[in-house]
Amino acid sequence: MATHRVSLxxxxxxxxxxxxxxxxxxxxxxxxxxxxxxxxxxxCGAGTPxxxxxxxxxxxxxxxxxxxxxxxxxxxxxxxxxxxxLLKIFKPxxxxxxxPTYKLMTQAQLEEATRQAIExxxxxxxxxxxxxxxxxxxxxxxxxxxxxxxETVKYVFTDISYSIPHRERFIVVREPSGTLRKASWExxxxxxxxxxxxxxxxxxxxxxxxxxxxxxxxxxxxxxxxLNLCVAQFEPDSADYIKxxxxxxxxxxxxxxxxxxxxxxxxxxxAWYFVNKKKIDGLLIDQIQRDLVDDAASLVQLYHILHxxxxxAQEAKEQAAEGLQLIKVxxxxxxxxxxxxxxxxxxxxxxxxSSSAAS
Amino acid sequence: MVQLTTVLCKAYHxxxxxxxLALSGCTNRPFYHIMAAHKCPRDGxxxxxxxxxxxxxxxxxxxxxxxxxDRIQHWxxxxxxxxxxVEELLGLSGFFPLHPIVITNAExxxxxxxxxxxxxxxxTDTEATETKEN
Numbered sequence: 001m002a003t004h005r006v007s008l009x010x011x012x013x014x015x016x017x018x019x020x021x022x023x024x025x026x027x028x029x030x031x032x033x034x035x036x037x038x039x040x041x042x043x044c045g046a047g048t049p050x051x052x053x054x055x056x057x058x059x060x061x062x063x064x065x066x067x068x069x070x071x072x073x074x075x076x077x078x079x080x081x082x083x084x085x086l087l088k089i090f091k092p093x094x095x096x097x098x099x100p101t102y103k104l105m106t107q108a109q110l111e112e113a114t115r116q117a118i119e120x121x122x123x124x125x126x127x128x129x130x131x132x133x134x135x136x137x138x139x140x141x142x143x144x145x146x147x148x149x150x151e152t153v154k155y156v157f158t159d160i161s162y163s164i165p166h167r168e169r170f171i172v173v174r175e176p177s178g179t180l181r182k183a184s185w186e187x188x189x190x191x192x193x194x195x196x197x198x199x200x201x202x203x204x205x206x207x208x209x210x211x212x213x214x215x216x217x218x219x220x221x222x223x224x225x226x227l228n229l230c231v232a233q234f235e236p237d238s239a240d241y242i243k244x245x246x247x248x249x250x251x252x253x254x255x256x257x258x259x260x261x262x263x264x265x266x267x268x269x270x271a272w273y274f275v276n277k278k279k280i281d282g283l284l285i286d287q288i289q290r291d292l293v294d295d296a297a298s299l300v301q302l303y304h305i306l307h308x309x310x311x312x313a314q315e316a317k318e319q320a321a322e323g324l325q326l327i328k329v330x331x332x333x334x335x336x337x338x339x340x341x342x343x344x345x346x347x348x349x350x351x352x353x354s355s356s357a358a359s
Numbered sequence: 360m361v362q363l364t365t366v367l368c369k370a371y372h373x374x375x376x377x378x379x380l381a382l383s384g385c386t387n388r389p390f391y392h393i394m395a396a397h398k399c400p401r402d403g404x405x406x407x408x409x410x411x412x413x414x415x416x417x418x419x420x421x422x423x424x425x426x427x428x429d430r431i432q433h434w435x436x437x438x439x440x441x442x443x444x445v446e447e448l449l450g451l452s453g454f455f456p457l458h459p460i461v462i463t464n465a466e467x468x469x470x471x472x473x474x475x476x477x478x479x480x481x482x483t484d485t486e487a488t489e490t491k492e493n
Contacts, residue, residue: 141453149472150465153416157452160410161429170428173421174451195425 067305069130069272077302078268081295082125085263086114089121127268131237139182147178156183158191166192189235200232209233209244218251227266249273258286275303281337284327288344297323300330310334324349376406376439378431389414393426393445395434409434412448424448 171183234241312333331341384390393410
């Protein structure tokens with residue numbers, strides 16, 4: 001009987017601690033509507049800091065704080081690199097068609113409309129969070145050996161109180177062996193989708209996320225669709241989400257299709273992944289070839305922020321390099337394809353000189 | 360001091376809520392809603408739905424039970440009675456202590472299995488002695 005009293009106490013303790021934090025999380029309790037091919041605005045919630053979701057990865061030494069994805073400096077660099085191609089952002093999506101509307105506007109009205117479009121585009125370009133993989137749940141609440149053999153199937157109990165955030169919801173499983181344990185992350189996601197369905201998310205994992213189907217999507221250059229579906233289906237810190245994102249980024253790197261993600265909300269995540277893996281050469285070359293030298297320089301700057309102990313960071317600080325000089329320093333020291341980068345830089349400089357001489 | 364309040368109230372008023380299971384679903388496919396209701400027909404008027412119980416296992420081999428613990432706590436606080444099946448479910452979930460009938464059933468099952476094993480052992484013993492005699 002002692003164990004039963006303990007389990008009842010556990011519930012009461014949890015209920016008590018929940019009450020204090022309930023006020024903050026009410027904004028996130030309601031599931032937001034989102035569409036399959038449309039990005040969902042404000043995953044992190046504009047204004048509310050991503051409490052609990054963002055990983056504040058502190059390195060060993062207390063002085064040096066490792067920059068996270070959500071730092072303002074990092075975010076500003078990534079937003080600048082993503083670009084703002086309005087025609088690509090507001091590309092016609094696959095949906096029910098209706099006849100187009102035409103408006104007659106003055107120049108001032110057109111500028112106002114463009115400004116509003118830019119605001120809407122910025123909301124659409126809000127980046128989905130980059131988090132570390134979640135640790136599996138292995139919590140056993142009670143062991144009742146008496147119940148062994150009475151049942152052949154397990155019971156899954158979900159708490160469907162409306163005003164609790166999904167992360168704090170109680171989902172427990174009573175196994176046929178009598179053990180009462182907390183549900184694993186996959187079971188949790190499934191139950192929450194059954195009782196609180198979110199638009200665009202399926203209960204069972206869609207077939208498109210299998211290996212062969214992903215490869216088909218990659219061959220059709222539909223990386224953006226894959227990533228949008230992934231964001232809709234999985235939680236940002238689940239293993240599947242991280243695995244599919246990494247796989248997509250690797251495929252883009254292999255074939256150099258960086259432009260597919262430019263002006264989408266996934267570009268920041270891709271750049272962050274490459275900078276962490278120290279594989280920014282391909283992206284740098286692509287940027288220089290498209291005459292985006294400022295973006296290339298800011299990418300190298302981001303690399304130096306993340307790896308300040310590296311050779312190129314030290315040399316750049318010594319020389320106080322800027323812009324093209326910064327890229328050259330990086331190409332000389334830490335790049336894998338240094339020769340390529342220098343060649344493309346040379347080609348760019350010649351083209352620049354010839355075009356400025358011609359004009 | 361024996362608590363007679365609820366017993367007296369039950370006899371006098373009958374004015375309490377009950378948290379019970381209401382059956383719905385189709386032929387050969389039951390599905391229960393956990394309801395807070397007055398003394399109404401099983402599938403009739405109710406006050407609030409507090410959850411659901413699906414007695415048929417799904418494709419992952421699970422029986423799904425949903426419990427709106429917030430509201431269940433509220434109605435228990437208002438003096439609602441709970442029927443035995445709901446008490447058993449809440450006991451299995453860990454919200455209540457395990458119901459004694461669940462433990463009794465488990466012990467009866469154990470006893471029956473032990474008896475079967477004993478009978479089987481006795482039968483083999485008698486067969487062995489018979490073959491020896493023959």
